[in-house]
Amino acid sequence: xxxxxxxxxxxxxxxxxxxxxxxxxxxxxxxxxxxxxxxxxxxxxxxxxxxxxxxxxxxxxxxxxxxxxxxxxxxxxxxxxxxxxxxxxxxxxxxxxxxxxxxxxxxxxxxxxxxxxxxxxxxxxxxxxxxxxxxxxxxxxxxxxxxxxxxxxxxxxxxxxxxxxxxxxxxxxxxxxxxxxxxxxxxxxxxxxxxxxxxxxxxxxxxxxxxxxxxxxxxxxxxxxxxxxxxxxxxxxxxxxxxxxxxxxxxxxxxxxxxxxxxxxxxxxxxxxxxxxxxxxxxxxxxxxxxxxxxxxxxxxxxxxxxxxxxxxxxxxxxxxxxxxxxxxxxxxxxxxxxxxxxxxxxxxxxxxxxxxxxxxxxxxxxxxxxxxxxxxxxxxxxxxxxxxxxxxxxxxxxxxxxxxxxxxxxxxxxxxxxxxxxxxxxxxxxxxxxxxxxxxxxxxxxxxxxxxxxxxxxxxxxxxxxxxxxxxxxxxxxxxxxxxxxxxxxxxxxxxxxxxxxxxxxxxxxxxxxxxxxxxxxxxxxxxxxxxxxxxxxxxxxxxxxxx
Amino acid sequence: xxxxxxxxxxxxxxxxxxxxxxxxxxxxxxxxxxxxxxxxxxxxxxxxxxxxxxxxxxxxxxxxxxxx
Numbered sequence: 001x002x003x004x005x006x007x008x009x010x011x012x013x014x015x016x017x018x019x020x021x022x023x024x025x026x027x028x029x030x031x032x033x034x035x036x037x038x039x040x041x042x043x044x045x046x047x048x049x050x051x052x053x054x055x056x057x058x059x060x061x062x063x064x065x066x067x068x069x070x071x072x073x074x075x076x077x078x079x080x081x082x083x084x085x086x087x088x089x090x091x092x093x094x095x096x097x098x099x100x101x102x103x104x105x106x107x108x109x110x111x112x113x114x115x116x117x118x119x120x121x122x123x124x125x126x127x128x129x130x131x132x133x134x135x136x137x138x139x140x141x142x143x144x145x146x147x148x149x150x151x152x153x154x155x156x157x158x159x160x161x162x163x164x165x166x167x168x169x170x171x172x173x174x175x176x177x178x179x180x181x182x183x184x185x186x187x188x189x190x191x192x193x194x195x196x197x198x199x200x201x202x203x204x205x206x207x208x209x210x211x212x213x214x215x216x217x218x219x220x221x222x223x224x225x226x227x228x229x230x231x232x233x234x235x236x237x238x239x240x241x242x243x244x245x246x247x248x249x250x251x252x253x254x255x256x257x258x259x260x261x262x263x264x265x266x267x268x269x270x271x272x273x274x275x276x277x278x279x280x281x282x283x284x285x286x287x288x289x290x291x292x293x294x295x296x297x298x299x300x301x302x303x304x305x306x307x308x309x310x311x312x313x314x315x316x317x318x319x320x321x322x323x324x325x326x327x328x329x330x331x332x333x334x335x336x337x338x339x340x341x342x343x344x345x346x347x348x349x350x351x352x353x354x355x356x357x358x359x360x361x362x363x364x365x366x367x368x369x370x371x372x373x374x375x376x377x378x379x380x381x382x383x384x385x386x387x388x389x390x391x392x393x394x395x396x397x398x399x400x401x402x403x404x405x406x407x408x409x410x411x412x413x414x415x416x417x418x419x420x421x422x423x424x425x426x427x428x429x430x431x432x433x434x435x436x437x438x439x440x441x442x443x444x445x446x447x448x449x450x451x452x453x454x455x456x457x458x459x460x461x462x463x464x465x466x467x468x469x470x471x472x473x474x475x476x477x478x479x480x481x482x483x484x485x486x487x488x489x490x491x492x493x494x495x496x497x498x499x500x501x502x503x504x505x506x507x508x509x510x511x512x513x514x515x516x517x518x519x520x521x522x523x524x525x526x527x528x529x530x531x532x533x534x535x536x537x538x539x540x541x542x543x544x545x546x547x548x549x
Numbered sequence: 550x551x552x553x554x555x556x557x558x559x560x561x562x563x564x565x566x567x568x569x570x571x572x573x574x575x576x577x578x579x580x581x582x583x584x585x586x587x588x589x590x591x592x593x594x595x596x597x598x599x600x601x602x603x604x605x606x607x608x609x610x611x612x613x614x615x616x617x
Binding site: 062065066067069070073115118119145464465466467469470524525 | 565567568569570571572573574575576579583
C-alpha cells in the first residue's frame with residue numbers, strides 16, 4: 001500500500017516488513033539486523049525515525065570477553081588482598097571485630113572495587129567554571145592507579161562541553177541577562193529558612209507557579225526545591241496500596257523510588273512497546289488485584305518525555321488512546337523534554353499535538369532547559385491543591401531559593417517571548433537545528449546512535465569496556481568533555497557515550513567535535529553501523545525508506 | 550621507512566588487542582601476566598601440533614587408503 005510521506009512524495013510499494021523486495025533478495029540478514037523496527041502503518045512514522053540498530057555478533061562476544069577477563073583478574077586481586085600480599089585501600093573491619101557480622105559487604109562491592117576503581121578518573125572530574133558550551137577542567141593525576149588523586153595545578157581551558165544538560169543555553173553568566181536575578185537577591189536574600197507551609201511561601205513562588213501553569217497550558221501547578229524529590233515524594237501522595245503502577249522499563253530512578261515508596265503494585269512494560277502496555281492493561285482490568293480479584297483503585301501509567309539514556313521519545317498519542325480506552329491515569333515526566341522539544345518549547349505535548357488536558361499529571365524539572373534547580377507538578381486545580389496538603393515535599397521541604405526562582409522566571413519568559421523578544425524562539429530553533437545536524441552527521445560517519453531524530457540527547461554506543469575508557473580519555477586529550485556511562489546505569493553489553501546538545505553550541509564547535517569524533521572513531525574502531533547513509537539530501541529519504549523499514 | 554610504518558601498524562594492532570580484551574584497564578604487571586599465559590598456551594598448542602602432525606597425517610592417509 002502506498003502512503004504519502006510528510007514531504008508529499010509518494011512512497012513506493014512496501015511488503016509486509018516494510019522492505020523492498022530487492023532488498024530481501026540482496027541481503028538475507030535484513031530482519032536480524034534491527035530490533036524493534038516495525039512494519040507499515042499509520043503509527044509507524046515515529047518508528048521510522050527511531051530505530052535501535054543492533055551491533056554485529058562479534059561485538060557482543062568481545063564485550064563479554066572483555067568483562068570476563070577483568071572479572072577473572074578481579075578475583076585474582078581479591079585473593080591477593082585477602083592473603084595479604086597486596087595492601088587493601090578500601091574500608092575494612094578492625095582485627096578485633098573480624099568475627100562479628102560483617103559491616104562492609106565485601107562481595108557486593110566487587111564491581112566497584114575491581115572495575116570502577118581502575119578507571120574512575122573519567123568520572124567526577126572537577127570543573128572550575130560555568131558549565132556553558134565551553135568550560136575549564138582541573139587537571140588531576142593519580143600515582144596509585146586511581147585510588148587517590150592529586151591536582152597538578154594546571155587547568156584545561158575551553159574544553160567543549162558535550163555533557164551538561166544545558167539544552168537552551170541558559171547556564172550563562174552574562175550580567176545583562178542576570179540583572180533581575182541580582183535584584184531579587186538584594187530584595188529577598190538567598191535563603192528561605194522555612195518550608196512552604198510555614199513561612200517559606202514567598203510572592204515570587206506564587207508568580208512562578210502561575211507562569212508555569214500558563215506556559216504549559218494547564219489550570220495550576222506547584223513547584224518544589226529538587227527535581228528528584230518532586231518524583232520520589234509526590235508519587236506516594238498520588239497512589240497507595242491497592243493501586244497499580246505501569247512503568248516503562250527504562251524509567252529514571254526517581255520514578256522507581258517514588259513508586260516503591262508508595263506501596264502500590266508495580267508492573268513493568270517493555271520500553272515504548274504499546275503491545276506490552278496494552279496486554280498489561282487488559283490483564284489488570286480483567287483480573288483485578290492479585291488474590292482478591294477486586295478492581296484496582298487506580299491504574300497509573302508512568303512514562304517520561306525523553307528517556308535520558310536512550311534518547312527516545314515517548315509514544316504519546318498512542319498512550320493517550322490506550323489510557324482513555326482502559327480508563328487509566330497518565331503521569332508524564334518531562335524532565336529532559338520541557339523546553340527542548342516542540343516548536344515553541346512546550347515539550348512532548350506540543351510536539352505530538354496532544355491537548356495538555358489529556359495528561360493527568362505533568363511533571364518536569366527546571367534543572368535541564370532552564371539552567372536552575374527544582375521541579376514542578378502541573379495539572380488540574382484539584383490535583384495541585386491536593387498535593388499542596390498531602391505531599392511530603394510540599395509540607396517538609398524547604399522551598400526554592402529566590403534567585404533560582406527568578407532565573408526560572410526569566411528563562412520561561414524568554415522562551416515565551418515576552419516583550420516581543422525573539423531570543424527564546426531563536427534558541428529553540430538553534431537547538432533543533434543543532435540536533436538534526438549532529439545526528440545526521442554521526443549516522444553518516446557510521447556510528448550506532450539510539451533515539452529519536454528530534455531528541456537533543458544523543459547516545460553513541462561503544463559496547464566494550466576498554467573502548468569506553470579509552471574514548472573518554474582520548475576526547476579529553478582533544479579538549480572535548482564527554483560523559484560515558486557503563487554497567488549499572490545501562491545494560492551490561494551496551495555501554496555508551498551520551499552527548500547533550502545545547503543551543504549555545506555554534507556550528508564550528510559541533511564541527512570540531514564531529515571531526516575529533518571521526519578521528520577517535522577510526523582510532524578505536526567504533527564505527528559498527530552496517531547501514532548505508534547517503535550524504536546527498538535528495539536521496540536521503542530514499543535510503544531511509546529502504547533500510548529502516 | 551617501511552620499518553617505521555610496519556612498527557606503527559603493529560602498534561595499532563596491539564592497541565586494538567588491548568582494547569578488545571579490556572587489558573587496557575589493567576595495570577602493566579597484570580598485562581604481562583595475561584600476555585605470558587596467552588603466549589605460553591599458544592606456544593604449547595603450536596609445539597603439540599608440530600610434534601604430532603606427521604602421525605595424524607599418516608593416519609588420515611591410511612584411513613583413506615591412499616598409502617598402506
